[in-house]
Amino acid sequence: MAQRRTILQILGSIFPxxxxxxASGCDQEKPSAENMPGRDYYQELGVKPFINAxxxxxxxxxxxMRPQVADAMRYAATRKVKMKELHxxxxxxxxELVGSEAAMVTSGxxxxxxxxxxxxxxxxxxxxxxxxxxxxxIKNEIIIQKKHRYTYDRALTVxxxxxxxxxxxxxxxxxxxxxxxxxxxxxxxxxxxNIPAERYVALARxxxxxxxxxxxTTTPPGSNVVAGVSEGFDLICYSGGKGLRGPYSAxxxxxxxxxxxxxxxxxxxxDVSIGRGMKVSSEEYLGMxxxxxxxxxxxxxxxxxxxxxxxxxxxxxxEDVAGVTTRVFVSxxxxxxxxxxxxxxxxxIDLDRQQFIDALRAETPAVEVRLLLFSGGRIHxxxxxxxxxxxxxxxxxxxxxxxxxx
Amino acid sequence: MKTNRRxxxxxxxxIAPLSSLSLKASAEVAATPDYFANLGVRxxxxxxxxxxxxxxxxxxxxxxxxxxxAIKNKARMSDLHxxxxxxxxELTGAAAAMVTSGxxxxxxxxxxxxxxxxxxxxxxxxxxxxGMANEVIILKRQRYLYDRSIRAPGAKLVEVDxxxxxxxxxxxxxxxxxxxxxxxxxxxxxxAEYVAIAKExxxxxxxxxxTTVPPIANLKATVAAGFDLICYSGGKGLRGPYSAxxxxxxxxxIExxxxxxxPNHRAYGRSMKVAPEEYLGMxxxxxxxxTFDEEAEYQRRLDIVNLMGRDLSTIKGVxxxxxxxxxxxxEPYIEVHWDADLYKITPAAVKQALRDGDPSIEIxxxxxxxxxxxxxxxxxxxxxAEIVSSSLKEILLASA
Numbered sequence: 001m002a003q004r005r006t007i008l009q010i011l012g013s014i015f016p017x018x019x020x021x022x023a024s025g026c027d028q029e030k031p032s033a034e035n036m037p038g039r040d041y042y043q044e045l046g047v048k049p050f051i052n053a054x055x056x057x058x059x060x061x062x063x064x065m066r067p068q069v070a071d072a073m074r075y076a077a078t079r080k081v082k083m084k085e086l087h088x089x090x091x092x093x094x095x096e097l098v099g100s101e102a103a104m105v106t107s108g109x110x111x112x113x114x115x116x117x118x119x120x121x122x123x124x125x126x127x128x129x130x131x132x133x134x135x136x137x138i139k140n141e142i143i144i145q146k147k148h149r150y151t152y153d154r155a156l157t158v159x160x161x162x163x164x165x166x167x168x169x170x171x172x173x174x175x176x177x178x179x180x181x182x183x184x185x186x187x188x189x190x191x192x193x194n195i196p197a198e199r200y201v202a203l204a205r206x207x208x209x210x211x212x213x214x215x216x217t218t219t220p221p222g223s224n225v226v227a228g229v230s231e232g233f234d235l236i237c238y239s240g241g242k243g244l245r246g247p248y249s250a251x252x253x254x255x256x257x258x259x260x261x262x263x264x265x266x267x268x269x270x271d272v273s274i275g276r277g278m279k280v281s282s283e284e285y286l287g288m289x290x291x292x293x294x295x296x297x298x299x300x301x302x303x304x305x306x307x308x309x310x311x312x313x314x315x316x317x318x319e320d321v322a323g324v325t326t327r328v329f330v331s332x333x334x335x336x337x338x339x340x341x342x343x344x345x346x347x348x349i350d351l352d353r354q355q356f357i358d359a360l361r362a363e364t365p366a367v368e369v370r371l372l373l374f375s376g377g378r379i380h381x382x383x384x385x386x387x388x389x390x391x392x393x394x395x396x397x398x399x400x401x402x403x404x405x406x
Numbered sequence: 407m408k409t410n411r412r413x414x415x416x417x418x419x420x421i422a423p424l425s426s427l428s429l430k431a432s433a434e435v436a437a438t439p440d441y442f443a444n445l446g447v448r449x450x451x452x453x454x455x456x457x458x459x460x461x462x463x464x465x466x467x468x469x470x471x472x473x474x475x476a477i478k479n480k481a482r483m484s485d486l487h488x489x490x491x492x493x494x495x496e497l498t499g500a501a502a503a504m505v506t507s508g509x510x511x512x513x514x515x516x517x518x519x520x521x522x523x524x525x526x527x528x529x530x531x532x533x534x535x536x537g538m539a540n541e542v543i544i545l546k547r548q549r550y551l552y553d554r555s556i557r558a559p560g561a562k563l564v565e566v567d568x569x570x571x572x573x574x575x576x577x578x579x580x581x582x583x584x585x586x587x588x589x590x591x592x593x594x595x596x597x598a599e600y601v602a603i604a605k606e607x608x609x610x611x612x613x614x615x616x617t618t619v620p621p622i623a624n625l626k627a628t629v630a631a632g633f634d635l636i637c638y639s640g641g642k643g644l645r646g647p648y649s650a651x652x653x654x655x656x657x658x659x660i661e662x663x664x665x666x667x668x669p670n671h672r673a674y675g676r677s678m679k680v681a682p683e684e685y686l687g688m689x690x691x692x693x694x695x696x697t698f699d700e701e702a703e704y705q706r707r708l709d710i711v712n713l714m715g716r717d718l719s720t721i722k723g724v725x726x727x728x729x730x731x732x733x734x735x736x737e738p739y740i741e742v743h744w745d746a747d748l749y750k751i752t753p754a755a756v757k758q759a760l761r762d763g764d765p766s767i768e769i770x771x772x773x774x775x776x777x778x779x780x781x782x783x784x785x786x787x788x789x790x791a792e793i794v795s796s797s798l799k800e801i802l803l804a805s806a
Contacts, residue, residue: 041472041686045489047481058669061480061682070477071438073683077470080461080785081447089445107507107649108668111677133533133560154672160533241681249507249649249668249679268508268649269458272554277511277678279649281641282461284681286441368482385480 050366051394055337055382060368062241062248064385065291069246072290073283083269086282090289091260094252097292098229102260104253105240105288106267107278109216112237112253113155115275117142119235119262120182120210121159129266132274133160139181143172143209145193145200148186152214156184159266159274167194169203176207183207185233187215201232210234210259216251219243220303221336222295225252235259240284243384246291247284304330304338310383310391311340317395321402323348339370340381344402351405353379359401367394450766452785453794455737460768462641462648464785465691469646472690473683483669486682490689491660497692499629500654504664505640505688507678509616511667512637512653513555515675516612517542519635519662520582521561529666532674533560539581543572543609545595548586552614556584559666559674569599576607583611587618587628601632610634610659616651619643620736622695635659640684646691650684700736708738710783710791715740717795721803723748729780739770742779744802751805753779759801760794767794 042049056063065073087104094103106112121138122128128138142161144153149165156163161181166172172183172195183204185197195203197213204211213233218224220243228236233255240250253263267275308328315326323345331337346352351359353372356379360367370380386394442449456463487504494503506512521540522528528538542561544553549565556563561582566575572583583604585597604611613633618624620643628636633655640650653663667675708728715726723745730738751759756779757771770780781794 038471038475041475041690042479042481042486045486045493047485047489050480050482052480058679059483061483061486064480065477070474072441073477074470074474075438075441077465077473079442079449080452080464081442081449083459083461085447086442086445086461089447093445106677108677108679110668111679114677130554133558151671152676154530155677158533158674158677248681249684268510271551274558275677276552276555277507277514277558277675279508279511279678281648281684284649290441 048364048366050361050368051390051397052368052385053381053383053394054368054370054385056242056245056384058241058248060385062385063243063245064387065241065247065287066245066294068294069287069291073247073287076281076283076286081282083282086285087264090285093289094254094292097296098225098254100229100254101257102255104260104264104267105280105285106237106251106253107249107280107284108241108251109214109237109239110152110155110251111267111275111278112251112263113152113212113214114158114278115263115267116212116235116237116253116255116259117156117161117182118159118266118274119259120212121161122262122266124258124262124265129274130272132266133158135160135162139179141175141177141179141181143175143180143183145185145195147192147194148184150186152216153184153186169195169199172203172207176209180207180209183209183211185211185213187213187218187228197231197233204234205232210256213237217242220295220298221300222292222298223300225254225292226296229254235263240288240291244288244291244295247287250280250284250288250291252288252292300336307338307383310386311338311381313391314340314381314395314398317392318342318399318402321349321399322406324402337382337384339375340383342379342381342398349402349405351402353377356401359404360397363397363401365393365397367397448766450761450768451787451790451794452768453781453783453790454768454770455782455784456642458641458648460785463643463645465641465647465687466645466694468694469687469690473647473687476681476683476686481682483682486685487664490685493689494652494692495654497689497696498652498654499626500636502657502660503652503654504660504667505680505685506637506651506653506667507649507680507684508641508651509614509637509639510552510555510651511675511678512616512635512651513552513612513614514558514678515663515667516635516637516653516655516659517556517561517582518559518666518674519659520610520612521559522662522666524658524662524665529674530672532666533558535560535562539579541577541579542582542584543575543580544584545569545586548584548595550586552616553584553586569595569603572600572603573607576603576609580607580609583609585611585613585633587613587615597631604634605632610656612637617642619695621700629654635663640688640691644688644691644695647684647687650680650688650691652688652692704736704738707736707783710786711738711740711781714781714783714791714795715742717792718742718799721799724799724802737782737784739780739782742781742798749802749805751802753777755805756798756801760797763797763801765793767797769794769798 091103141164142156143164146165164175211233213236215228216239235255238252240246241248266273268279311328325343327341491503540561541564542556543564546565612635615628616639635655638652640646641648666673668679718724725743727741753771760767
């Protein structure tokens with residue numbers, strides 16, 4: 001099974017530090033209201049604060065929402081509207097923004113996969129929707145390329161789908177039958193595939209099978225959503241709380257009008273749907289739209305300059321520590337994520353990389369960097385979730401740990 | 407609820423930062439656009455109640471502040487889940503607790519927990535339950551709309567006619583007993599006996615108590631009744647986040663329910679994500695529900711429905727009755743009757759006319775009120791009661 005975040009980024013190009021000159025970051029990174037004294041809930045609860053230099057992982061609370069997303073959520077939290085009207089209006093607007101027939105907000109990319117599968121299996125048939133996840137007498141086979149099997153394909157079985165693995169176009173033709181509900185495709189494409197996206201879409205169309213693409217992690221930049229939609233999959237899904245910096249438990253399902261309608265029928269707030277448990281609040285619905293709008297307005301360069309600034313502030317704290325080397329580089333995946341690689345001479349600093357990670361975790365505040373599993377065994381920092389000012393603190397913590405073992 | 411929260415909170419963004427980690431604030435406060443107006447989504451006056459399709463309950467202001475805090479301050483999800491779970495357990499008297507994405511999610515994860523009992527291979531296999539205990543026993547008269555959620559992770563419903571029949575129905579394939587809690591005053595089933603049967607046979611019992619608060623005393627009583635798992639809706643009576651709920655109960659079962667839920671990558675329930683702001687917001691909603699003056703709020707609602715009743719009664723041939731459904735319910739409403747010879751309009755037509763009016767008004771008629779027109783005060787904001795009663799009067803008079 002392929003990991004979503006592969007180790008390919010170590011092959012990425014290197015950005016010389018000279019390019020990091022005084023980038024000022026993006027104005028919209030700043031929250032729109034003044035800090036106000038109030039309850040410090042995490043302190044009350046004994047929840048330890050940490051600086052997230054690892055990335056927008058669900059287990060670490062996802063992305064940092066843009067301030068306008070947080071504002072929009074507060075707006076929606078204090079004004080009631082009819083959910084159906086809101087779902088219609090937001091769906092229509094998102095579809096306009098990305099150039100699709102239709103769109104809906106889900107409780108995350110996984111929910112989009114569950115609902116998309118349910119839509120393709122039931123095609124709006126009330127009895128079949130009621131019957132899920134029992135798919136007896138319902139088309140339930142999902143065609144998937146062997147190389148596209150991965151951790152999150154679990155979602156395709158939640159509504160009752162079953163995998164049929166293929167490697168070649170011939171395999172697809174041979175396996176398509178009345179039982180075939182959907183043809184699944186995984187992006188980014190660097191996971192490897194035998195049948196490329198363009199051929200896969202064409203083949204699905206020729207065979208009359210709905211195609212579904214999981215593009216959950218292919219942002220930033222937000223423009224990748226528009227690009228992904230234009231590839232012609234019947235349905236495509238994105239995570240909302242990661243690269244798009246929207247609400248944590250939100251995602252997007254985009255595509256054909258009929259299939260999105262069926263997906264909605266299988267979802268909350270419909271009382272007897274398989275997806276009733278995957279509730280999306282009005283603040284998440286609106287927040288997702290605002291996040292997408294904002295993401296489409298941010299260029300990759302503006303995003304990078306913000307992150308480079310965070311990295312240069314960290315580097316400033318540690319560059320004079322003997323034996324330490326740093327480099328900023330762009331991963332070669334479709335998301336073009338920017339990382340800071342930190343390394344040191346173990347003859348001078350007596351610390352292996354896992355010990356370094358453990359030591360950072362033990363500090364207050366703790367600093368989380370990418371797991372070695374995801375970074376090809378190296379120390380990688382991400383600035384995706386790092387707020388203004390947290391960079392310097394992270395740099396100080398890292399300095400302390402490195403010097404402590406020098 | 408006493409202040410007009412829309413105005414009070416509209417421009418106010420309370421942030422309670424961790425001193426060293428907070429994002430820097432900017433002095434330039436960008437005005438929040440009027441998103442709903444821009445989208446053409448119409449505001450409406452809610453005289454019907456906190457229904458999901460209408461956006462649920464009005465959250466406590468403290469809940470909204472806590473959500474804002476959690477949006478702006480990150481915590482590790484497992485730390486947050488542990489700490490909030492512990493705190494909610496303390497507050498409610500339950501042995502353990504977790505926040506779910508709603509009462510439905512509570513039923514799904516609870517059922518998944520009881521079917522798999524933490525067995526990794528079984529959890530991985532859901533909703534395929536062949537070869538595992540997958541039967542859920544339910545009383546015929548407790549079958550309802552939402553028992554559909556029990557089937558979502560692959561369980562099969564086994565109906566029994568009476569409490570006495572449960573014993574005979576229990577077999578090695580039994581995963582769980584299900585109990586639907588209604589308002590205590592209209593309950594006709596002996597909970598103690600039901601729970602005792604479950605204990606006697608070592609089968610976990612899950613109680614759906616989604617809509618039984620307020621009053622909060624019901625929650626405490628239900629926890630004390632000895633169910634292994636109990637689920638609540640968060641965005642209704644507890645006035646927490648819309649897509650949140652509670653699952654309370656035995657520590658081992660809660661732990662297994664968590665393993666079947668988000669953010670675990672391959673969990674059956676990975677799709678039912680709960681945001682950190684929902685986790686924290688739900689805790690504050692429980693805190694708040696535990697301490698606020700229910701009696702004063704009840705009185706406030708009663709005053710408002712009575713005000714509407716008095717206004718409506720000023721026109722000829724209209725009569726109103728104040729109702730409180732059940733002794734303990736905290737949702738008073740008025741029932742509106744009119745002389746059909748004087749006003750030639752049906753309740754359905756009145757409902758439609760109010761909906762089509764400007765401002766649009768939602769009232770209870772037909773489906774949930776046996777064809778009567780009901781007005782509630784739960785969701786009304788200051789000044790809206792007068793608009794509701796005068797609009798209704800106009801519609802009646804126009805039909806005369």
